[in-house]
Amino acid sequence: MSATRTDAAGHFAPPPTPGAARAPLLWAAALGALALSLVFTGFTFGIGNNVFHIPLALRWFDAPELANDAFTQSLRHFRSGVWMLMQGLTSPETLERDMHIAYALSRAAAIVALALWQARLLGTPRLAALALLATVCSPWISGSSPIGDHGLFIGYFSHSEMTWGPLLGALLAMQSRRWLLAGLCAGICFAINAFVGLWLLAVLAALWWQAGAEAWRPAPVARLAAGWLLAATPVLLAIGQTLHGAVVDFDYLAYIRLYYPDHFLAEAIDRRKAVQFGLLLAGGGLATAVLPAPRFWRTALLVPLAVFAVGLVLPYAWPHRLVFNLHLLRIDGLIQFFSVVLMLAAGTALAAQAREPARAVLGLLVLLGLLDGVREPAELLLAVAGLGLAVLMGQARWGAHAALHRAAPWAVAALALAMLGFDLWSQAGGALHTLRWLALPVFLWLWRRGEAARTLALALLVLITAATHLHAAYHRPPKVPVTAQTRDLDALVAAVRAAPADRVFLVPLDRSFEPFFSRTRHPVWVDWKQGAAAMWAPAFHAQWSARYAAVRALPAQAAAWGDYARAQGLKDLVLPIAAGDCPAGFAQRWQGEVYRWCAAAP
Numbered sequence: 001m002s003a004t005r006t007d008a009a010g011h012f013a014p015p016p017t018p019g020a021a022r023a024p025l026l027w028a029a030a031l032g033a034l035a036l037s038l039v040f041t042g043f044t045f046g047i048g049n050n051v052f053h054i055p056l057a058l059r060w061f062d063a064p065e066l067a068n069d070a071f072t073q074s075l076r077h078f079r080s081g082v083w084m085l086m087q088g089l090t091s092p093e094t095l096e097r098d099m100h101i102a103y104a105l106s107r108a109a110a111i112v113a114l115a116l117w118q119a120r121l122l123g124t125p126r127l128a129a130l131a132l133l134a135t136v137c138s139p140w141i142s143g144s145s146p147i148g149d150h151g152l153f154i155g156y157f158s159h160s161e162m163t164w165g166p167l168l169g170a171l172l173a174m175q176s177r178r179w180l181l182a183g184l185c186a187g188i189c190f191a192i193n194a195f196v197g198l199w200l201l202a203v204l205a206a207l208w209w210q211a212g213a214e215a216w217r218p219a220p221v222a223r224l225a226a227g228w229l230l231a232a233t234p235v236l237l238a239i240g241q242t243l244h245g246a247v248v249d250f251d252y253l254a255y256i257r258l259y260y261p262d263h264f265l266a267e268a269i270d271r272r273k274a275v276q277f278g279l280l281l282a283g284g285g286l287a288t289a290v291l292p293a294p295r296f297w298r299t300a301l302l303v304p305l306a307v308f309a310v311g312l313v314l315p316y317a318w319p320h321r322l323v324f325n326l327h328l329l330r331i332d333g334l335i336q337f338f339s340v341v342l343m344l345a346a347g348t349a350l351a352a353q354a355r356e357p358a359r360a361v362l363g364l365l366v367l368l369g370l371l372d373g374v375r376e377p378a379e380l381l382l383a384v385a386g387l388g389l390a391v392l393m394g395q396a397r398w399g400a401h402a403a404l405h406r407a408a409p410w411a412v413a414a415l416a417l418a419m420l421g422f423d424l425w426s427q428a429g430g431a432l433h434t435l436r437w438l439a440l441p442v443f444l445w446l447w448r449r450g451e452a453a454r455t456l457a458l459a460l461l462v463l464i465t466a467a468t469h470l471h472a473a474y475h476r477p478p479k480v481p482v483t484a485q486t487r488d489l490d491a492l493v494a495a496v497r498a499a500p501a502d503r504v505f506l507v508p509l510d511r512s513f514e515p516f517f518s519r520t521r522h523p524v525w526v527d528w529k530q531g532a533a534a535m536w537a538p539a540f541h542a543q544w545s546a547r548y549a550a551v552r553a554l555p556a557q558a559a560a561w562g563d564y565a566r567a568q569g570l571k572d573l574v575l576p577i578a579a580g581d582c583p584a585g586f587a588q589r590w591q592g593e594v595y596r597w598c599a600a601a602p
Contacts, residue, residue: 021116021119025129026115026128029129030132033135034136036136040142040470041142043100044478053157055518056078056087058090058091058095066523069523071544079194079239080191080192080193086098100157103157109166111136113164113168113172114135116169117171117172117345120172122349127455137465140280142154145333146270146276146277146336147273148327149262150331152333152336160196163189170185170200170204171300174208174211177215182227183225186200187228190232191231197232199334206299207299208220249538250538250545251319255531259532266311276380280380281305281339283384284338285339289391290346290350297338308328308331308332311331312329324535347363347365351367351457356408357447358393358411358412360447362390362415364439364443368419369382371465373469379419386412389411436468439457484592485595489515492574496520497521499572504522505523505570505574506564506573508595550564559584561573561583562582565586575598576595583598585600586598
């Protein structure tokens, strides 16, 4: 059994293996983690915010037939280094392929940074590899954050997800006192997504201050600033151009409430999701109590928490456009990401290295709770409770009470039975995911044989979890469910492409129509998704809000839609079949299962 050292506070001090970050085992695990992660999330082109990204990457705002479409022209003011670069590299024929490649490369950068994180936290290649594979298998690292809906590892290409690699790299560089590299990673993060870059600057500023006199000297400050400016300046200047002359002459808070309050306003927070956020934060904080460099990681959690707290209040106290463009509540995504990584590292360290059998089993239970097939708050609660109990048992004063020692096995057994009972009862992750509990008896059988033997049980847990996740991935339904509406949209897109290029379509305010413009290149009169453009081009708000209110107020009657279309000079409208036949003056051009396309009669 390898020696395990802990300090007076119970923090694990990894064995002295200076080559952990360069070990072939770790990088073989990183390749496997990348492959698993890409399969687990999948890739779908043209969904979500791709409805903005596609016309932006292809510079549709330069097309003569779209010169009068206000939404398309608003995209000139959208600034991200990713799309500025993509505009010079892609084409309509290669865009899907190029976005898929960029998606895989950005995930690879994040996996590399995570491998280095786990090597830093756990010290040995074997444990770092296991924790890395466990991280990509956890459902808490995929999807979006519970409150601000910030993307973690998601199933389509977005510039926001590209920030994870440089963001994690900046923190690692700060901890290593590699000031130029930290500044460069932070600048890249800003160039990709400005508001994530500003969040990161707040974290780095606190870590820089915490580093003490060594970091306060002119040379480290100059290196940090030089690295940041080198990477961020082109996008910083481009953003400055969009701010010049941008006048907000409307109630921004009312606009956010109408468009999408979830990213921005405390009033939109769901109680269940707030509980999830609290558990994740508590779990991350507890994890720092058993990992090395606790002060560093606590600062990395507490600064985003402070930003989040400001975001609960500031949009109401000062509802300015710049405040909302900071997306302050979305920083809960950083807290979730950091917390999950730290909890999995802590669980791995406890299971493999704790001398006390009760603490070792608690470490395994933490892993079991975080490796379910889906995000289940009850399992998360039990995992956090197990981590809390392990931290408590690691305190020096625990050993002074014989009664507590006698109660410990019973408490651990009760927690294990509660987790297993809930797993069997809910089947939230599917019956196959219950198989991961086979790791527990194997672990109990092997734990006295040393760290290497215990690691085999952890490897079994990760292997079963990965296998069941792969099974679920290959049998999951498509991200865009096949419905009558989506079948109609596919057929309508094919029919509409033959229409004159300058035709504007009046379509229902149905979210299934969001990709209509990006798939047909024909502008829509208004839809909900377009409302985002008011954030980077405030002048667009007047058009969007007026049209959105008018169309939303239309009754589900073909005649009313026809009257509105004629009044606005529109020649094409798409109606639900249930609304009736094409209105007077319009002839049916196409009909599907749910919708029909009516065009102005010649």
